[in-house]
Amino acid sequence: MDATHEVFNQAEPLVGTNLFSGNRALRDALAFNAPALPTAELEQLGALAGSAEMQTHARLANVHLPQLRSHDRLGRRTDVVEFHPSYHALMAAAIGAALHGTPWAGGANAHLRRAAGFMLFTEVEPSILCPISMTYAVTPALRANPALAAEWGPLLASRAYDGRFVPGTQKPGVTMGMGMTEKQGGSDVRSNTTQASADGDDAWGRRYAIVGHKWFLSAPMCDAFLVLAQSAGGLSCFFMPRILPDGSVNALRIQRLKDKLGNKANASSEVEFAGATAWLVGDEGRGVPQILEMGNMTRLDCALGTSALMRQALAIALHHTAQRSAFGRPLIEQPAMKNVLADLALESEAATALALRLARTMDAPGDAHEAQMRRLLTPIAKFWICKRGSAFGQEAMECLGGNGYVEEGGEGVMARIYREMPVNSIWEGAGNIMALDLLRVLRKGRRSGRCAGCRARARTWRERGVRPFRRHAARPHRRGHAGGRRAPAGAGHCARGAGGAAAPARAGVRLRRLLPLAPGRRLGADLRHAGVEHGIRRTHRARAARLTDPIATNPPKDPRR
Ligand SMILES: Cc1cc2nc3c(=O)[nH]c(=O)nc-3n(C[C@H](O)[C@H](O)[C@H](O)COP(=O)(O)OP(=O)(O)OC[C@H]3O[C@@H](n4cnc5c(N)ncnc54)[C@H](O)[C@@H]3O)c2cc1C
Numbered sequence: 288m289d290a291t292h293e294v295f296n297q298a299e300p301l302v303g304t305n306l307f308s309g310n311r312a313l314r315d316a317l318a319f320n321a322p323a324l325p326t327a328e329l330e331q332l333g334a335l336a337g338s339a340e341m342q343t344h345a346r347l348a349n350v351h352l353p354q355l356r357s358h359d360r361l362g363r364r365t366d367v368v369e370f371h372p373s374y375h376a377l378m379a380a381a382i383g384a385a386l387h388g389t390p391w392a393g394g395a396n397a398h399l400r401r402a403a404g405f406m407l408f409t410e411v412e413p414s415i416l417c418p419i420s421m422t423y424a425v426t427p428a429l430r431a432n433p434a435l436a437a438e439w440g441p442l443l444a445s446r447a448y449d450g451r452f453v454p455g456t457q458k459p460g461v462t463m464g465m466g467m468t469e470k471q472g473g474s475d476v477r478s479n480t481t482q483a484s485a486d487g488d489d490a491w492g493r494r495y496a497i498v499g500h501k502w503f504l505s506a507p508m509c510d511a512f513l514v515l516a517q518s519a520g521g522l523s524c525f526f527m528p529r530i531l532p533d534g535s536v537n538a539l540r541i542q543r544l545k546d547k548l549g550n551k552a553n554a555s556s557e558v559e560f561a562g563a564t565a566w567l568v569g570d571e572g573r574g575v576p577q578i579l580e581m582g583n584m585t586r587l588d589c590a591l592g593t594s595a596l597m598r599q600a601l602a603i604a605l606h607h608t609a610q611r612s613a614f615g616r617p618l619i620e621q622p623a624m625k626n627v628l629a630d631l632a633l634e635s636e637a638a639t640a641l642a643l644r645l646a647r648t649m650d651a652p653g654d655a656h657e658a659q660m661r662r663l664l665t666p667i668a669k670f671w672i673c674k675r676g677s678a679f680g681q682e683a684m685e686c687l688g689g690n691g692y693v694e695e696g697g698e699g700v701m702a703r704i705y706r707e708m709p710v711n712s713i714w715e716g717a718g719n720i721m722a723l724d725l726l727r728v729l730r731k732g733r734r735s736g737r738c739a740g741c742r743a744r745a746r747t748w749r750e751r752g753v754r755p756f757r758r759h760a761a762r763p764h765r766r767g768h769a770g771g772r773r774a775p776a777g778a779g780h781c782a783r784g785a786g787g788a789a790a791p792a793r794a795g796v797r798l799r800r801l802l803p804l805a806p807g808r809r810l811g812a813d814l815r816h817a818g819v820e821h822g823i824r825r826t827h828r829a830r831a832a833r834l835t836d837p838i839a840t841n842p843p844k845d846p847r848r
Pocket of ligand 1: 464465466467468472473474475505547550710713716718719720
């Protein structure tokens with residue numbers, strides 16, 4: 288070997304590990320939220336996600352970017368996006384793992400299991416999960432049009448992926464996207480200008496012709512979209528297939544693909560609707576609440592996704608520092624580096640715990656308490672976890688030194704993670720929108736009826752601040768609370784914790800307590816405020832002692848040590 292090019296003291300890539308069995312925080316959080324959940328399938332997914340094969344697909348899908356073919360050689364519009372085969376391999380794996388609409392078909396803890404799988408898959412490739420996430424969110428919304436739900440519901444839940452550009456109803460499985468954001472406003476969807484004109488009725492209900500545009504429409508090769516448009520009755524939600532039942536291509540024109548900071552494997556487009564055919568979903572004028580309901584699910588996925596990216600960044604940082612030496616010791620043994628890694632580990636575990644506690648609420652649709660928890664924790668988790676993502680990614684990248692900043696044909700996974708981090712914070716409602724949403728929840732909670740136990744807790748809450756809420760919210764729900772006066776019979780319905788007991792005297796004061804915005808605050812402290820009791824009370828020192836346990840499996844490669 289050429290002596291000047293001997294490579295030593297470099298970390299090997301982190302591949303060939305089981306991302307589930309090595310993720311103690313994820314397993315702990317699942318055991319906390321659903322002790323009876325079978326984990327065999329997650330073990331399998333963990334092995335697949337950590338495999339060199341899937342990591343190679345992720346690299347290729349991020350290097351060979353989606354290409355728009357707006358017209359064919361003869362000048363006819365085609366409006367198709369072509370992907371590298373690795374994109375399709377990743378999509379097939381994600382759908383095969385039932386990360387899209389499948390949980391809506393039922394089953395105990397189906398949503399929590401899916402949330403854990405979503406996190407594992409994020410560690411393979413997060414951007415292809417955009418259409419997966421949207422498919423998850425639109426599946427229940429489609430029930431507002433029973434004819435469409437009957438035909439498309441089973442396809443959205445199917446584990447079969449079919450990337451062909453043919454009518455959705457001719458496929459064994461489909462994906463769907465969402466079109467809300469327009470040039471003049473994304474947060475303020477009421478400003479949408481796209482128009483829907485009634486165009487008759489058929490087997491799928493009331494049909495409309497849609498004219499207008501969307502400034503962001505991710506994954507335009509989805510089989511159909513739920514889009515917002517103004518109809519005679521106000522802003523409404525419409526089902527728009529890419530290919531119409533008669534086999535003709537719908538008038539959805541892809542103007543161009545976005546040139547994005549990250550999220551590269553996912554094609555995000557600008558589109559125009561030139562009289563595209565769509566069917567009403569729900570009632571006219573109900574578009575905003577319908578979209579908000581979907582938004583709550585995609586916001587859950589933002590929290591899950593960023594938690595998983597944190598975990599991946601932490602794992603790479605641990606793996607690297609265990610193999611790289613400086614000043615005579617592996618980096619992981621240097622006291623200052625231990626502190627950094629311990630901070631990252633603590634925050635990663637807290638994010639995992641919070642995101643999965645939120646996901647658990649999805650498995651209890653009829654439980655008023657869990658519904659309140661979902662409503663409260665969604666903006667908190669989306670805001671805080673996603674907001675911390677970029678700073679976390681930067682700190683983890685720094686653990687790798689200069690290597691962390693280098694991509695080299697997609698091999699530099701840490702740099703890819705860093706570029707991906709901000710998107711979850713912006714998508715589906717940026718920080719201010721989450722803060723305003725939380726205020727709305729708290730104000731609503733104040734007005735909602737409460738049982739005697741909750742009233743007693745609300746008094747305690749007001750007197751002592753947020754700490755009682757933490758304990759209250761962390762306990763399993765009991766009928767008639769012991770803490771206050773005994774609740775009247777049947778009071779188990781009460782809005783315990785989230786909106787009820789948490790109802791603030793002044794929402795603005797409460798917001799400041801729930802979301803301390805001071806830079807540098809760690810999620811752990813705020814997580815406790817948010818009502819999630821988990822194994823985050825251990826000291827940094829104890830956490831540091833466990834650092835090398837699950838991940839730093841490969842021995843150092845430097846032969847000189
Ligand atoms: C990669 C990517 C993919 C996307 N895919 C899709 C998609 O498939 N479908 C889709 O519909 N959209 C999509 N979006 C759009 C995304 O959801 C919007 O960008 C987002 O909702 C913000 O809307 P906006 O860009 O119009 O920003 P604006 O609404 O202009 O907001 C700008 C800033 O102002 C703040 N703000 C807004 N209102 C207030 C207020 N009242 N008080 C204080 N602050 C406020 C916001 O928090 C934000 O920080 C995508 C975006 C990205 C980056």
